[in-house]
Amino acid sequence: MKDLSAGDLDRRSARLAAAYDPERFARESATVTKLVHDHLERAADRDRPVWPATEPDELYERWPDPESAPPAEAHELLAEVLADSTSQHHPGFIGQQLSAPPPVVGPVAMVSAILNNSVAIYEGAPVATVLERRVVSWMARKIGYGEGAGGALTSGGTLGALTALLAMRQAKSSGDAWRDGLAGGERLTVFVSDQAHYCNGRACAVLGLGERAVIPVPTDRTFRMRLESLRELQRKALDEGRRPVAVVANAGSTATGSHDDLFALADFCGEHGLWLHVDAAHGGGALVSSRYASLLRGIERADSVVWDAHKMLLMPNLCTGILVREARHLSVAFRQDAAYLLAEGEAPWYQPAARNFETTKPAMALPLYVVLRTLGAGYVADCVDYAYDLARAFAREIEERDDFELLVEPESNIVCFRRRGPDDLQVALREGVNRRGRFFIMKTMLRGAVWLRVVLMNPATRIGDLRDLLAELADNEP
Ligand SMILES: Cc1ncc(COP(=O)(O)O)c(C=O)c1O
Missing domain, CATH: 3.90.1150.10 (Aspartate Aminotransferase, domain 1)
Structure with a gap:
């Protein structure tokens, strides 16, 4: 293949630059802003449906193969997206734990997408890295954690549970589980409310503990874990030669939004040397409320907490806080050398990739930071x-x-x-x-x-x- 001349390359670059024309972008985004405005107005109309109730196959046919379909303008496609989607801003959208974000997150998403900085290392995303630390510290303060706390933002409560329980596995297994796996047939056992979200059991299975390591704890009439049952199950597990290591509690269960007695569970875990993980994916939002924060009394004693900002903090998908009472537990959870990206040894705070699963990660903190600074x-x-x-x-x-x-x-x-x-x-x-x-x-x-x-x-x-x-x-x- 013949190499192109410098002139040919420049001409080609100039041709490709047409898609990056700022004027074209300004025109397109103004049209789309108007579409979103109209969508929000329509969403407020109770006489319109929440969702179009189109059959899946019919909708699939309406969205042709992207390469062979005729070319279109972005605003034409986005108008169809708005028309065919479920409207979470409609007052009748009361089905899922999904927020109706304040529209200010729209401009934030635009800036974030265009910058496309990845929150892995400071140099690649200076502001987003700093804001992640600000938002994580804010969440830790709301939980009531002290100076030694740490955390990160990650892509959803499911990955958050995996991260928190990974930290737990490293802290509680007798060997070095990160390096050697679960050596010696250790039967680590995790007690989980029978109302826990499936992501907690899934995390235990992924971590190699085995799904059978997860013991469901019965709940009472109000869907809170029964402490008596937990005590019995703990005794039984020890009799069977298992090694109980953790309790997973609910601060807002998925099915009914019920809250376990975190204070009593923290006492129990303290007594038996167990890790207390609180799944506050849904209910964490109440920590900002003076009226309802007491539902989570005792959460400050948890070893780890998962809190989805894309549920009750009004955020768009996804923004999940993984918080640990002792920062070191998250620092040792992922321990890898990657000379092409990470510093050697203990990662500084401004190197988020060392503390979460993702490598490339969007600026998850940005919408929350902007909402807290603008709306308050x-x-x-x-x-x-x-x-x-x-x-x-x-x-x-x-x-x-x-x-x-x-x-x-x-x-x-x-x-x-x-x-x-x-x-x-x-x-x-x-x-x-x-x-x-x-x-x-x-x-x-x-x-x-x-x-x-x-x-x-x-x-x-x-x-x-x-x-x-x-x-x-x-x-x-x-
Ligand atoms: C209590 C609880 N934990 C975890 C999750 C999973 O979170 P995500 O959907 O962000 O992965 C959910 C989701 O609804 C939940 O309700």
Whole structure:
């Protein structure tokens, strides 16, 4: 193959630069900003559906192969994306633990995507690295951790659980598990609430502990771990020659938003030398609230905490804090030489790649930092309080009706309930509601029965909407 001349190369570079034209970008982004503006206006319209309810195969056909399809303008494609997507800003989006981020995160995402700095080493992402430390320190302070705490941001609660339990494995296995694996048939055992999110069991399996290392601890009427059962299971595990090493507690369980007694669990773990990990992926947001922070009393005694900012802190996906009471546990969790990227020996704070799974990582701290600086922590706290208060008000509405049943008093913003009747009825009611599209709701299986489940994340959802939901559920025969 013949080498190109310098002139040929320059001409080619000039041709490729057309896609980078700042004027073109300014025009395109102004058009898209208007589209997003219109989307937000439409999302506030209760008469429009939450989602388009298109069949998967039909939608797939509408999005042709990217190479063979005719060329399009970005704004044309993005208009279709907005039209065909689920609208989390709609007041009827009450199904999943997903936020309706304040629109200021849009410009933040734009800057972040264009800069495309990777939060691995300081030189590659100076501001994002510094902001990650600021945000992690802020989270650690909200937890109540002291000076020695450490942490990192990672891509979601599932990876957060893996990271926290990796730190636990290194601290609690008798050898050097990072270097040698779990040598000597050590049967490390982890007690996990029977209401724990599956990511905790998945993490134990991935870490080579084996899924059978995970012992589910029964919960009580309010879905909190029974301490008596935990004590019994601990004794039994020791009798069986296992080595209990950790307890995974819920600060906001996925199904019902219930909170374990972290203070009592910290006592138990202290007594038996166990690592206490708190899954506050959902409920961590209450730490910013003066009204509800007490739900997490004792969290400052946990060895590790996972806290998803993309749930109750209004953030777009993904931004998860992994916090450890003693920073050294996270520093030793990943111990590798990589002369092409990392400094030798103990990584300085401004080298985040040494403390999380990812290598290339976006500026996860940026939207949270901007929201805290612009709208304020008080605004975020108001949103948490509103969501939790709304859940309580909804629970009262359910209790006042003879045709509905409340599963448990909500502690946070998740409400499980059902129309009196068999399981099939709940399944059919949910399908009907989601098909009609005024609301998007979920269901779950608890105590051997099917329950409808709503999660109130969006400050635009009002009590009147929830009354409308009950009316729709009561009036419509499936
Ligand atoms: C309590 C809890 N932990 C962990 C997770 C997993 O988090 P992510 O979806 O960010 O991976 C969830 C998700 O809903 C959750 O509710």
